[in-house]
Amino acid sequence: MPQKFEVMVGNKAVAHAVRLARAKFISAFPITPQTTIVQYIADMVANGEIDAEFVTTEGELTAQASAFSAGAAGVRAFTATAGPGLLYMHHPMIATRNNRIPVVMAVMHRGIKGMDPDQTDMMAQRETGWMMMECDSGQEVLDTGLMAYKIAEDERVRLPCLFAGDGYILSYTDEPIDIPDEAKVDAFLPPYKTMIPLLPDQGKENRDFQMQQWSIGQDVQTTFIEDQQAMENAKKVIKEVNTEFKKMFGRGYGNGLVEEYKTKDVDAVIIAAGTIASTARVAIDKLQSEGKKVGLVRLKTFKPFPAEEFQRIGPKVKAMGIIDRNISIGSGGWAFGEIRNAMYEVEERPRTLQFHAGLNGKEVRVQDIIKIGEKTLKAASGMKVSPLVEWV
Amino acid sequence: MSKPVPLVKLDEKEYIQPANQACQGCTGASVARIVGKVLKDKMVRQEVACCGPAFGNLDQPSLYGEVFEGAGAMSTGLSRAFKRLEREDAIVTAIVGDGGTTDIGFQGLSGAAERNENVLWICYDNEAYMNTGGQRSSATTKYAETTTTPVGEFSRGKKERRKNVAAMVALHRVPYMATASIAYPEDFIGKLEYAKSIKGFRFIQVSAPCPTGWRFEPQVAVKIGKEMVLSGLWPLYEVIDGEKFRITYKPKELKPVKDVLKMQGRFRHITEDEIKEIQDDVTSYWTRLVAKDGKEFF
Amino acid sequence: MMEIRFHGRGGQGAVTGVRLLSTALYYEGKYTLGIPMYGTERRGAPVQSFLRVSDSRIYERDLVHEPDIVVVLDPLLAKTVPVTQGLKKGGLVLVNHPHAGDQTGIGGPFKVATVDATKVAMETIGRPITNTAILGAFAKVTGMVKLASLEEAAHHQWSGRIGEMNIKAMQNAYEAATPAVDVSKVKMKDVTVQSRARKAGESDVSSWRLYRPVFNDAKCVGCRRCYILCPEVAIGMENNKAVVNYQYCKGCGICQEECPTKAIDWVQETI
Numbered sequence: 001m002p003q004k005f006e007v008m009v010g011n012k013a014v015a016h017a018v019r020l021a022r023a024k025f026i027s028a029f030p031i032t033p034q035t036t037i038v039q040y041i042a043d044m045v046a047n048g049e050i051d052a053e054f055v056t057t058e059g060e061l062t063a064q065a066s067a068f069s070a071g072a073a074g075v076r077a078f079t080a081t082a083g084p085g086l087l088y089m090h091h092p093m094i095a096t097r098n099n100r101i102p103v104v105m106a107v108m109h110r111g112i113k114g115m116d117p118d119q120t121d122m123m124a125q126r127e128t129g130w131m132m133m134e135c136d137s138g139q140e141v142l143d144t145g146l147m148a149y150k151i152a153e154d155e156r157v158r159l160p161c162l163f164a165g166d167g168y169i170l171s172y173t174d175e176p177i178d179i180p181d182e183a184k185v186d187a188f189l190p191p192y193k194t195m196i197p198l199l200p201d202q203g204k205e206n207r208d209f210q211m212q213q214w215s216i217g218q219d220v221q222t223t224f225i226e227d228q229q230a231m232e233n234a235k236k237v238i239k240e241v242n243t244e245f246k247k248m249f250g251r252g253y254g255n256g257l258v259e260e261y262k263t264k265d266v267d268a269v270i271i272a273a274g275t276i277a278s279t280a281r282v283a284i285d286k287l288q289s290e291g292k293k294v295g296l297v298r299l300k301t302f303k304p305f306p307a308e309e310f311q312r313i314g315p316k317v318k319a320m321g322i323i324d325r326n327i328s329i330g331s332g333g334w335a336f337g338e339i340r341n342a343m344y345e346v347e348e349r350p351r352t353l354q355f356h357a358g359l360n361g362k363e364v365r366v367q368d369i370i371k372i373g374e375k376t377l378k379a380a381s382g383m384k385v386s387p388l389v390e391w392v
Numbered sequence: 393m394s395k396p397v398p399l400v401k402l403d404e405k406e407y408i409q410p411a412n413q414a415c416q417g418c419t420g421a422s423v424a425r426i427v428g429k430v431l432k433d434k435m436v437r438q439e440v441a442c443c444g445p446a447f448g449n450l451d452q453p454s455l456y457g458e459v460f461e462g463a464g465a466m467s468t469g470l471s472r473a474f475k476r477l478e479r480e481d482a483i484v485t486a487i488v489g490d491g492g493t494t495d496i497g498f499q500g501l502s503g504a505a506e507r508n509e510n511v512l513w514i515c516y517d518n519e520a521y522m523n524t525g526g527q528r529s530s531a532t533t534k535y536a537e538t539t540t541t542p543v544g545e546f547s548r549g550k551k552e553r554r555k556n557v558a559a560m561v562a563l564h565r566v567p568y569m570a571t572a573s574i575a576y577p578e579d580f581i582g583k584l585e586y587a588k589s590i591k592g593f594r595f596i597q598v599s600a601p602c603p604t605g606w607r608f609e610p611q612v613a614v615k616i617g618k619e620m621v622l623s624g625l626w627p628l629y630e631v632i633d634g635e636k637f638r639i640t641y642k643p644k645e646l647k648p649v650k651d652v653l654k655m656q657g658r659f660r661h662i663t664e665d666e667i668k669e670i671q672d673d674v675t676s677y678w679t680r681l682v683a684k685d686g687k688e689f690f
Numbered sequence: 691m692m693e694i695r696f697h698g699r700g701g702q703g704a705v706t707g708v709r710l711l712s713t714a715l716y717y718e719g720k721y722t723l724g725i726p727m728y729g730t731e732r733r734g735a736p737v738q739s740f741l742r743v744s745d746s747r748i749y750e751r752d753l754v755h756e757p758d759i760v761v762v763l764d765p766l767l768a769k770t771v772p773v774t775q776g777l778k779k780g781g782l783v784l785v786n787h788p789h790a791g792d793q794t795g796i797g798g799p800f801k802v803a804t805v806d807a808t809k810v811a812m813e814t815i816g817r818p819i820t821n822t823a824i825l826g827a828f829a830k831v832t833g834m835v836k837l838a839s840l841e842e843a844a845h846h847q848w849s850g851r852i853g854e855m856n857i858k859a860m861q862n863a864y865e866a867a868t869p870a871v872d873v874s875k876v877k878m879k880d881v882t883v884q885s886r887a888r889k890a891g892e893s894d895v896s897s898w899r900l901y902r903p904v905f906n907d908a909k910c911v912g913c914r915r916c917y918i919l920c921p922e923v924a925i926g927m928e929n930n931k932a933v934v935n936y937q938y939c940k941g942c943g944i945c946q947e948e949c950p951t952k953a954i955d956w957v958q959e960t961i
Binding site for chain 1: 435453457458459475476481
């Protein structure tokens with residue numbers, strides 16, 4: 001297939017995804033390191049490449065709340081943010097998900113402690129019930145942006161989705177990126193339809209507002225059960241969309257939930273996400289060239305957390321070294337907690353080690369990951385290994 | 393310019409749910425009812441958490457967002473989407489209390505006004521956060537007792553004067569800004585008809601006295617609204633494009649504010665000096681308004 | 691443990707009443723949990739609240755579904771709210787009512803005691819806030835709490851004249867309370883009216899009313915002021931005359947206050 005490559009930064013790749021997805025409502029507010037996303041989109045609107053409502057809102061809260069209502073009304077909506085902007089959106093993000101509006105949002109990680117990347121901004125929004133995906137290259141950012149709409153808008157899902165990448169490392173690094181063909185994307189992504197009738201002659205709103213504080217005998221838990229079911233369905237849909245994307249565009253990302261790298265017959269695996277996983281490939285290559293049997297599992301989808309994938313991989317190895325570029329103060333790392341939870345159901349479960357790396361933008365180098373791999377292998381061999389939690 | 397509409401000209405069809413869940417004598421519900429009646433089949437309501445959802449609309453679509461601060465944002469998204477869908481005949485109407493307008497909602501209001509979003513914003517002003525039990529808002533009259541500005545040895549009720557949001561919105565140079573009162577339905581309906589006939593950001597702040605929060609018997613709810621207008625506490629005016637200013641109801645002489653203040657339990661404690669302070673404030677503001685009647689707003 | 695349910699109206703002191711009773715019981719060494727059951731402030735709407743009373747600490751935090759005692763603060767409520775729902779067999783209903791227990795319309799395998807708390811409240815406080823009066827009757831009829839404890843609680847709640855007026859209300863009602871009578875022979879009307887209907891137009895708020903508007907066609911000039919100002923859409927126009935749908939009328943009184951020809955009479959609802 002003819003491919004159109006251009007060297008561009010990750011933020012521009014996001015703009016292309018928004019253009020190709022034909023988003024019709026784009027709300028924009030700048031924040032480092034996402035600012036140029038909205039600027040690229042503004043350029044595309046100005047020169048006619050994008051035909052959409054481009055609203056420069058007075059803040060991120062409005063950016064999210066207006067994307068929510070635009071999606072509810074019936075147009076494909078997009079917004080982008082990072083760090084504090086993502087935190088500021090917390091309240092309307094929940095409204096978006098409560099109402100099952102499939103807004104798609106790009107996040108260029110900016111950790112909660114500063115300007116530099118880590119996943120703590122996304123982690124702080126774990127409970128919003130959004131689907132969350134982590135990318136390890138500019139290309140994946142573009143492709144995931146397109147896949148996100150298809151997954152989110154699927155009838156079985158209808159949940160908003162954010163796709164993220166490390167700020168600076170992906171947002172501002174130039175890479176050669178293939179821009180998919182417009183006609184192909186149109187075939188891949190059908191037009192958007194809202195499930196909420198809001199047009200004047202469409203919807204008859206005869207809702208009697210219930211003001212009671214406690215609802216006796218009413219089934220008030222149902223929508224939680226439905227949302228949870230939608231997330232479960234999403235696991236299947238993510239895999240389907242990933243397969244379809246690979247077929248149409250020649251690129252897939254593992255199975256959409258996780259991506260395994262050189263995991264055949266290994267004794268241990270490193271679990272990592274985002275750009276750390278990208279660097280980890282080099283570490284794995286080095287380790288395996290020395291006969292050290294450790295592979296890599298890249299965690300792409302954080303929500304819904306693909307517990308089943310780890311229950312599949314777990315029994316095959318003796319140890320997992322889990323790298324979290326995040327931490328919940330007072331608890332621990334995101335992936336570590338979820339994977340351990342998943343492993344409880346597994347009879348022959350591997351040992352699990354927690355590593356924190358890259359927080360507050362700390363550089364993660366190949367040699368750091370090699371050390372992680374070696375420690376994990378040591379654990380796989382049955383030797384005593386400490387500490388359980390290590391800051392790299 | 394708006395023109396008052398005689399009540400006999402109104403269509404019979406109702407667009408608000410009868411026997412709502414609001415308090416006895418809720419003038420906010422009457423405001424919402426009138427809005428629905430005038431805007432009819434084209435109205436798409438946008439609601440936030442406030443007393444508003446207690447008076448639900450009928451046969452008109454509504455988006456309720458549990459985002460108290462988000463009326464400006466959510467009505468923006470609706471209006472822009474309808475434009476994309478080539479359905480600009482839909483009149484996106486946010487029916488919001490004073491909290492969602494002047495305080496937590498202020499940022500969104502200013503943003504939407506500044507961008508001249510095609511939205512009609514109706515603020516039913518009951519001068520406090522009534523839905524949560526009556527806490528003060530920036531729209532609360534000075535010296536009023538509310539649950540967060542109680543009267544005691546060290547407190548005389550609300551310390552600050554009302555925030556003049558109406559003027560602030562007009563200064564965004566929006567196509568239409570008006571004040572109205574439930575006690576003057578013909579004037580209010582006329583303003584709604586005018587707002588209905590144009591596009592862009594339109595804002596009507598409607599005085600809606602609250603029996604529960606202001607502490608008076610429900611039956612005098614509208615009467616108090618009338619006395620507020622007659623005493624100059626709530627002047628009725630409109631501003632077009634932020635420039636042309638017109639008082640739409642001009643009593644020859646203002647009644648003293650004391651009478652209407654004394655009708656309300658929330659001012660039970662008020663002293664003669666405090667009344668005088670409010671009176672001087674009202675008189676001075678009215679004088680300035682009268683001086684600019686028919687001229688430029690700012 | 692005793693479980694009590696209170697039926698009142700929003701803004702009419704049901705919660706304060708429960709708190710006073712809880713305080714009085716606390717003075718007597720009891721442990722109580724007073725649980726309100728309404729959300730936002732809706733003045734005039736029928737509301738409920740619950741009280742659990744025990745000698746030891748109470749851990750149960752769900753609502754009271756099968757009370758031992760039901761207290762009804764307003765005589766009109768028994769007509770439109772199912773006040774005996776869940777009441778245990780042999781349970782007691784104490785209702786604010788001018789007549790004796792077997793003449794309140796409340797029937798079933800229960801006992802009913804009454805006190806004209808509205809009359810007592812009007813005589814002592816000057817307003818129809820019946821929470822303290824009914825507590826005085828509660829002390830007499832149930833024997834669960836001493837009048838002196840209630841008075842102490844009232845002192846704690848209010849200072850000065852207001853406290854004194856409320857204590858007088860308690861004392862008078864204590865004297866005026868009628869004893870509980872068996873009402874198993876009384877046929878109670880099935881009350882299924884739902885003020886919070888799911889479907890629009892089905893709401894019935896007539897239980898909110900203490901007064902009703904009565905329209906005088908002869909004086910009505912069809913100005914439509916009452917029609918447009920009614921918050922409940924209870925008033926319509928027929929042949930250019932205002933007519934009211936009582937199902938939708940909360941009895942707020944705006945119509946009769948605003949009518950320019952005084953064509954609306956304001957009539958107290960009969961019990």
